[in-house]
Amino acid sequence: MWLQVSLFSLSGLLLSIQTQAQDRASLHRSNDPSGHCHYTFTVASPQESSCPGSDREMDGVLSRLTLLEALVSRLLAGVDKGTITGVGANREEGLQEAYSQVTGERNQLQQDKERLNRQIQELQRRLAELSQEAESLRQKPCQQTLTSVGTQHENRPANGMYQSGVLLRICISLPDPAYDFGNSGYQEMKAEVTEISASHVFHEGSCGELVSVGDPVSHRKADSITGKYGVWMQDPEPQGPQYTNNTVWRIDAVRRDVRHLFAYEDMDQFSRGFPMKVLVLPEPVESTGATVYRGSLYYQRRRSRTLIRYDLASEYLASRMDLPHAGFHGQHPYSWGGYTDIDLAVDEQGLWAIYSTSKARGAIVISQLNPESLEVKKTWETNIKKNTVANAFMVCGRLYTVASYTVPNTTINFAFDTATGVGQAVSVPFKNKYSYNSMVDYNHAQRKLYAWDNFHMVTYDIRLGRASHGRS
Structure with missing residues (x-):
């Protein structure tokens, strides 16, 4: 345009x-800086009145x-x-x-x-x-009760605790004419659900042999060299409102004088690394054998066979007792070392000590302890050398040992049943994801194993089989 x-x-x-042009006008054509064409006319004198010959x-x-x-x-x-x-x-x-x-x-x-x-x-x-249909069933009472059986929760609450049990009562009523479709053998079945105590549910068959261990789930990684190995746990049977089964406890065991016990409100705060309280223990801790049970911390005093019960609510040393003849400070540790001579454990049947003695020549000895006084109630000797296994834990009164603390895909290789006094070789797959597993403990409320694997605090879901005869 x-x-x-x-x-x-x-x-x-x-x-x-x-x-206006004159007769001697000349026409010049050129481009301006913008590229447009300009015509310029030049005349000899501006006074000349006409331009002859220019019209054509x-x-x-x-x-x-x-x-x-x-x-x-x-x-x-x-x-x-x-x-x-x-x-x-x-x-x-x-x-x-x-x-x-x-x-x-x-x-x-x-x-x-x-x-x-x-x-x-x-x-x-x-x-x-x-x-x-539900209203009709409510109005019709059960006329004959056949049986009542206990059932356990297959899906436990998020915190792992049994809040209540369920009693399933199956009954058969007489034929109802309203539902008679020409079959005189037709009978109506109905289920009644009744709340019962958690202890009833437990004794109806929640215990059994260890069948499988799931993959490790990491909850936190230690942020300093003192967290190379340690112990962490939750109380399966808390006793007071101050600390619950959600509270997480942790001890970093890489120090000469280990006294700090970190308390976290729940697993989320534990994962974030924000303790709600730090307790200073009256006696130093030896290695990774501590556990928490019924509102108390149980641990071995450093460089001794002395066991200590520390009340968490009152922050008071409640009781202490020497474990008779137990090796300590490197005499009978697990294969990974770490002065793991005495390993305290908890399961459905109470508090246990896993250790060895000179008399047992390094073989694992199991003692069931009184959780109040720490006195030995009963002792069993096994035939497996303690320094040949990486870790051990108790489940339903059975001792289980882990073959290796470094092999990524190892096994739980030995089981000893305190009810029968019989031990046997087993092979349950177990993973050391981070290749340095220094602690394995069982929590029967959560139905999980807790472990400390090379700075990482992890859990494993486990599955138990049907309970053996003669056990409750």
Whole structure:
């Protein structure tokens, strides 16, 4: 368009020049800095009143400019029209496609809405039928009780504690004429659910032999060299409101004088690394054999066979007792070392000590302890050398040992049943994910193993089989 405007301007300029030009005028043509064509006329004297002989030349220039203007106008008109036509066609096609897509989606949404409405109506109908059937069952008492059996929770609460039990009573009623479909043998069955105590549920068969151990789940990684190995746990049977089964306890064991016990409100705070309290123990801790049970911390005093019960609520040393003949400070450790001579453990049957003596010549000795006084209630000797296994723990009165603390895919290789006094080789897969497992303990409320594997604090889900005869 700038070319067309320039031509019009040039025409006006030529007409003006024509009235004023002299006979010796000369025409010059050149480009300006912007690329436009400029014409310059020069005359000899501004006083001359006419330009003889110039009319024919100017007429020729005007004719050529007029023809050029017409050609440029037609060219521009054709280009604009083609461009506009193309753009318009493309835009119309795009709009048509978008409209078709939106229409299709709207139809699909309408169909989905109708389908969901039908499902809602069907669910409402079934709910009404079930409500009527439940009301009918409530009004009809059980006329004959066959049996009552205890069942355990397959899915425990998030905190792992048994809050209550469930007693399932199955009964058979006499034939109901309203439901007689020509079969005189038809009978209605109904289940009654009754809340019972957690202890009843436990004794109905929650204990059994260790069947499998799941993959390790990491909850936290220690942030300093003092966390190379240590012990962490939760109380399976807390006694007071100050600390619950959600409270997490931790001791970093890499120090000469280990006295700090870190308390975390729950697993989330433990993972974040924010303790709610730090307790200073009255006596230093030896290695990774400590445990928490019924509101007390149980641990071995450093460089001695003395066991200590520390009351967590009152922060008081409640009792202490020497474990008779027990090796200590490197005399009978696990294969990884770490002065793990005395390992305290807790399971469904109470508090245990796993250790060895000179009399047993390094073989594992198991003693069940009184949780109040720490006195030995009963002792068993096994035939497995303590320094040949990496770790040990108790489950349902059975001792289980871990073959290696470094091999990523190792096994639980030995079991000893205190009920029968019989030990046997087993092979339950176990993973040391971080290749330096310095502590393994069992929590019967959570039904998990807790472990400290090379700066990492991990848990393992476990599965138990059916309880053996003669055990409760």
